Amino acid sequence: MNILEISDLQMSFGTNHVLRGLNMEVPEHAIFGFVGRNGVGKTTTMKIVLGLLKAQGGSVTVCGETVSYGATRTNRHIGYLPDVPEFYGYMRPREYLKLCGEITGLAPAKIKSRSEELLELVGLEGVNRRIGGFSRGMKQRLGIAQALLNEPRLLICDEPTSALDPIGRRQVLDILSAIKGRTTVVFSTHILSDVERICDHIAVLEQGQLALSGTLAEIQKQQRRNSFRIRFATEAEATAFTQLEELNRGGVELILDGKELQISCEDGSIDGQKLVDLLSEHRLAPENFEAMEPTLEDLFTEVVT
Amino acid sequence: MKHYFVFLKKELMEYARTYKLLILLAVFTIFGMTNPLIAKLTPDLLANFMPGGMTITIPEPTALDSWAQFFKNTQQMGLIVLLLVFSSVLAGEISKGTLINLLTKGLMRQAVIVAKYGAMLLVWSISVGLSAFLTWVYTAYLFPGDGVSQLVFAVFCMWLFGAFLLAVLLAASTVAGGNYGGLLLTGLAVVALLTLNIVPGALKYNPVSLASRSMELAANAIDKSVLYPAVAVTIPAALGLIGIAVLVFRRKQI
Structure with a gap:
């Protein structure tokens, strides 16, 4: 009620x-x-x-x-x-x-x-x-x-x-x-x-x-976007990963900060499995791989901006 | 009715604890005690301040001079102090937001206005009554045997004018914004009423004449029936103003 x-x-x-x-x-x-x-x-x-x-x-x-x-x-x-x-x-x-x-x-x-x-x-x-x-x-x-x-x-x-x-x-x-x-x-x-x-x-x-x-x-x-954070062993590996064709198209956002790469995908075409496959395919072993949940602050900022 | 008494009690507590009551009682007590004394001492004071060799003839003071002081002090300083002390009783609550908690608890808006007017009227009645009583006691002591005619009605007229002014202040406070907006509108209303006296015949009905002619009453220069039309206008006018205040306050966004 x-x-x-x-x-x-x-x-x-x-x-x-x-x-x-x-x-x-x-x-x-x-x-x-x-x-x-x-x-x-x-x-x-x-x-x-x-x-x-x-x-x-x-x-x-x-x-x-x-x-x-x-x-x-x-x-x-x-x-x-x-x-x-x-x-x-x-x-x-x-x-x-x-x-x-x-x-x-x-x-x-x-x-x-x-x-x-x-x-x-x-x-x-x-x-x-x-x-x-x-x-x-x-x-x-x-x-x-x-x-x-x-x-x-x-x-x-x-x-x-x-x-x-x-x-x-x-x-x-x-x-x-x-x-x-x-x-x-x-x-x-x-x-x-x-x-x-x-x-x-x-x-x-x-x-x-x-x-x-x-x-x-x-x-x-409702507001979920596929967002991941990957920390590579070296900056070169991180940079190389950002060059992949699969990640360089509309709907995918990449934020590179040193060895750390943040990937967000609005249309759902990139998911965790896809990223793991790409890493495996290019023989990259990240130090850390994390799926990110949006916080209330993220959601609020997205709504009001 | 229950809300009226609850809020009246709160108002009286406020007057007592914020020194409003103390200020008014102190001012009117001083007036009451000094009115006869000033009347008694004025000839001696004037004689002492005269330059050497100069003499003036001042008639022997009477009880009427003592009451003249009462009406003058009440009509001027007394009413000004009264309005200043009560100028923010409603506006202050609206601007500070103290009424919000109580209104959301179901406090009836008309109870706020009626209780505030009732509390102000009670304090004004006590103040003017105390001043009149002290003036009467000291006058009887300093001027024994002197009588003043139509005194009770003259004091009533002064009280009624004060009650009317409080109604104007309350109604003005519901309309005007800020702590002194109501006071300003009340001042303008008094000026308008004084200006109205230039219209032939208006004096007879004008509430202002209740205060301005009270001394003529006490001096027996006019009969009390002369002020009956003004009384007959002032009472419904004060009640009407309270009614307007209730209507405006009920629609006011807080």
Whole structure:
């Protein structure tokens, strides 16, 4: 079942067409990495899902209910963590969570128990000073606590790690990994290593539409190019190999770097067996022969350039 | 209704912890304590500052002079401080993004506007009430036996004008951008209302007359019924402005 469905979403700011018929589906219990360059429309999409921005076309459903602009009822299913969550600096963490709980309509006893549980989850259980004195990482962790307060079915995180140092990033990613299975997480970012680390589904937004979508394995399979790296014993052997007629035609890309040769073939006419045959035929014994899987960064770069 | 009370509580906590409440109470307490004192001491001060050989005749101060100080201070410095202190209560939340978390939790947008107005009105009422009470106590002590007519209605008119200005500020803050856009629009609205007085008959209905003619009321120069039309215009105007603020804020992209 899909917890979030976006259909033909359109949004422009003046002449800048940010979303051009975006279609996206987020399956329940996924950690969904929503990837794209800065300014490509990730935050706009999330704000439309939250009913904070009015789309110029298309529809969004959360848990099967249509999102409407303004005070949308679908937000009772959602927890939201902005990229830089802003709090009332004069409040203490428990006071802020109490305010959020009262707005959500939780019972006082539930607010208290849930607040303690979440503050422990995000490592702020012993902190009772005013939020104004918090570091960015602490604010981000408190942001996760407030977003999870009403036990949402969908947690939307807008670049939660982009402003954090490596330790803060690791803490936030650990927390998001820990809630997997209980809550679906949509996690927008342009930090690809974060996505590879925790996300099981990935979508790449480019030019207002999804350029890639699926699990990392599916995307790698869709975008697979036969790519190999061969390290020869000498530079002369490597150079000689690049001269072969079979490798010097359209669709085959050769990158020679000293003794190392990288071969990519878009049309599939060169595969591992073919290369092994060529090496054998020309009596070449490489030191290393490796089939290369495209990384998410390779795929992302290919899509956005 | 529940959201209104939750947000009202948050607003009052904010005023208390960010010193907004303290500043207003301090200013209006100082006004309240010094109004009668200034009235009492003004003749002596003027006499002391006169060059040698020069004499002026100043009438003996009365309770009316003390209340004249009250209305002058409240109408000028008091309202300016009030507007400055509250100028960013809505605009600040929009520009900083502090409302986003709460709105995504289902906070009703109309509750934000109504609670903010309710909290500002409460603080304004306490401030002006405290200042009036202190002025009354010290006036009774320094000018025993002096009575001032139509005083309660005159103070009410001053309070109502402040309440009207707060409604203008809130409505302006939903329309204007930035922390001081609302303040600027409020200033322009006051200038427009003052300019309106050049239209014959407008003074009778103009909310500005609630503040500008309060001293005439206290001095018994006009009957309170003269200001009834202005009261009748100001109350629905303030409520209408809050209604406009709610409508604009409900459509505002945050």
